[in-house]
Amino acid sequence: MSVSVEVRNLSISFGAGAHAVKVLPGVTFSVERGECFGLVGESGSGKSTVLRCLSLLTDFWSGEVLIDGRSVRDMPLIERCRTLQMVFQDPYGSLHPRQSVRTVLNEPLVIHKLGDREERMRRAITDVGLPISFLDRFPHQLSGGQRQRVAIARALILEPSLLLLDEPTSALDVSVQAEILNLLQRLRYERGFTYIMVTHDLAVVDHMCDRFAVMLRGEVTEILPHEAIARNGASHPYARELIGASLDYEGIR
Amino acid sequence: MEKTILDVQNLRIRYGGSTTEAVRGVSFTLGRERLGIVGESGSGKSTVGRALLRLLPGATITADMLRFDEVDLLSLSEKEMLKVRGRRMSMILQDPKFSLNPIRRVGDQVAETYLRHFKCSRREAHEKAVAMLEAVKIRDAERVFKQYPHEISGGMGQRVMIAMMLLADPDLVIADEPTSALDVTVRLQVLTILDSLVRDRGIGLIMISHDLNLVRNFCDRVLIMYAGKVVETLKAVELDQARHPYTQGLLAAQPRIGGTRQPLAVLDRRPEWLEENA
Numbered sequence: 032m033s034v035s036v037e038v039r040n041l042s043i044s045f046g047a048g049a050h051a052v053k054v055l056p057g058v059t060f061s062v063e064r065g066e067c068f069g070l071v072g073e074s075g076s077g078k079s080t081v082l083r084c085l086s087l088l089t090d091f092w093s094g095e096v097l098i099d100g101r102s103v104r105d106m107p108l109i110e111r112c113r114t115l116q117m118v119f120q121d122p123y124g125s126l127h128p129r130q131s132v133r134t135v136l137n138e139p140l141v142i143h144k145l146g147d148r149e150e151r152m153r154r155a156i157t158d159v160g161l162p163i164s165f166l167d168r169f170p171h172q173l174s175g176g177q178r179q180r181v182a183i184a185r186a187l188i189l190e191p192s193l194l195l196l197d198e199p200t201s202a203l204d205v206s207v208q209a210e211i212l213n214l215l216q217r218l219r220y221e222r223g224f225t226y227i228m229v230t231h232d233l234a235v236v237d238h239m240c241d242r243f244a245v246m247l248r249g250e251v252t253e254i255l256p257h258e259a260i261a262r263n264g265a266s267h268p269y270a271r272e273l274i275g276a277s278l279d280y281e282g283i284r
Numbered sequence: 285m286e287k288t289i290l291d292v293q294n295l296r297i298r299y300g301g302s303t304t305e306a307v308r309g310v311s312f313t314l315g316r317e318r319l320g321i322v323g324e325s326g327s328g329k330s331t332v333g334r335a336l337l338r339l340l341p342g343a344t345i346t347a348d349m350l351r352f353d354e355v356d357l358l359s360l361s362e363k364e365m366l367k368v369r370g371r372r373m374s375m376i377l378q379d380p381k382f383s384l385n386p387i388r389r390v391g392d393q394v395a396e397t398y399l400r401h402f403k404c405s406r407r408e409a410h411e412k413a414v415a416m417l418e419a420v421k422i423r424d425a426e427r428v429f430k431q432y433p434h435e436i437s438g439g440m441g442q443r444v445m446i447a448m449m450l451l452a453d454p455d456l457v458i459a460d461e462p463t464s465a466l467d468v469t470v471r472l473q474v475l476t477i478l479d480s481l482v483r484d485r486g487i488g489l490i491m492i493s494h495d496l497n498l499v500r501n502f503c504d505r506v507l508i509m510y511a512g513k514v515v516e517t518l519k520a521v522e523l524d525q526a527r528h529p530y531t532q533g534l535l536a537a538q539p540r541i542g543g544t545r546q547p548l549a550v551l552d553r554r555p556e557w558l559e560e561n562a
Contacts, residue, residue, distance in 0.1 A: 073467040073469060073470065074437075074438060074467055075437070175325065204324040204325055204494050205324075205494065205496070205534055205537045205538050206324060206533065206534060206537045206550070206551040207324075208537070208539075209537035209538075209539075209548035209549065209550055209551070210550055212539065212548060213547045213548055213550065216547060217547075231467050231468060232468075232539075233468070233541060234538070234539045234540055234541050234543075235539050237539070237540075237541045237542065237543065237545075238539035238540075238543055238545055238548070239539075260541050260542070261541050261542035272469060273468065273469055276468045276469045276472050277468050277541065278541065279472060280468055280471070280472060280497055280498075280501065281497055281540065281541055282497065282500055282501055
């Protein structure tokens with residue numbers, strides 16, 4: 032099942048009174064069913080904040096987020112969690128060090144009162160390409176790439192339709208990144224997931240995403256198709272600079 | 285190549301309590317050039333960098349030769365090492381958020397390097413530090429001098445680290461993932477600053493990184509490490525002509541702008557790469 036996402040005029044301020052800082056002045060974009068949409072921009076530009084707002088991890092925003100036409104605020108918590116899930120950046124920080132993989136994967140099943148737990152856990156861990164014996168391991172017994180697979184399995188176990196990926200591979204080596212990106216691609220083709228992916232690596236965007244938004248100080252400066260990267264087809268000066276820098280860095284120009 | 289400033293032969297490092305060596309017989313020499321060391325996490329690249337500065341308490345370091353300029357690094361006492369570390373050889377660490385002291389002003393931390401290694405007044409050290417902050421292209425250096433690490437951005441923090449490490453005018457700088465915590469645009473600025481300072485002053489640079497694009501653009505020579513060994517040494521411009529299957533695998537695993545979007549090649553690790561004489 033895939034869903035579409037529509038973000039309208041999403042805005043949020045942190046702090047109060049004279050110290051209030053408007054982090055997102057009003058973000059608008061839409062993501063089609065089954066699309067992989069990228070959010071790029073420098074650190075502090077609000078990319079991760081957008082994901083945190085969509086998932087209601089941060090909930091004091093104004094504006095509208097519609098998932099398949101329904102406001103995310105109107106969804107009951109249980110339903111929301113079964114629709115969207117998030118994968119965080121740092122697999123060393125996002126798994127509880129004293130919980131085994133089994134505990135991590137079991138918890139959502141208990142909360143959502145789902146049956147066949149053992150079977151579901153086995154399937155989730157196999158889906159991300161890990162052996163079933165890994166269910167009884169602890170995070171310190173896993174490499175960075177394996178941890179990120181567990182984090183993805185945790186997101187998959189509730190069979191969501193929308194995955195919010197916050198820099199899922201930036202803490203990993205290129206060789207391991209390749210494995211995770213291939214895994215995400217395969218899952219998307221098999222299950223028709225919709226992805227919203229935050230990254231600062233335009234090569235990853237070009238590889239994974241259909242379209243992407245370039246963010247600067249909380250604003251979406253431009254939304255571009257991924258083909259625009261190789262020819263630097265951006266018109267906004269910042270987007271041009273960002274793409275130009277990435278092309279320089281890759282030594283393409 | 286000009287004069288050799290660093291000569292490492294058959295360097296072996298074993299961490300305390302470990303049965304296997306983390307670094308297994310690494311040899312290389314370094315002139316006034318920029319040498320890249322690449323490899324995955326756990327390949328021993330950072331361990332090599334730290335061993336040069338003797339920053340590995342509890343580890344056993346052996347080598348047939350570990351010579352820095354005219355100094356034998358293995359035989360130095362810790363007291364003598366203090367005169368080398370930070371003064372003649374220094375290290376830029378990965379993440380300014382964790383490597384700067386959060387409760388001391390940025391400028392004081394930079395000036396400390398100078399105060400420690402040179403006989404001078406506080407005022408002199410202050411002036412040197414401000415000048416160095418300006419050299420790493422920090423605008424309004426006096427203001428930044430008085431700020432705390434949490435008040436400055438990541439890119440600025442990394443430039444502060446560079447200023448700190450270059451202030452004593454060392455002969456060798458080891459940069460351990462100097463820019464992997466930074467955005468692409470900022471990364472390029474920081475690397476360009478580091479690059480021009482290192483070239484202007486004729487400093488030898490060892491750039492430790494997992495980023496193949498970085499070493500391709502900012503190094504002269506590249507060592508590729510796998511499981512504690514150097515599997516291949518290449519000129520940076522010839523990186524694409526790598527012969528070792530591990531290097532080729534790393535290059536192929538990278539997504540590229542304008543690529544085919546086909547599944548990426550996954551590294552097929554062969555057991556013979558681990559062998560001592562492979």
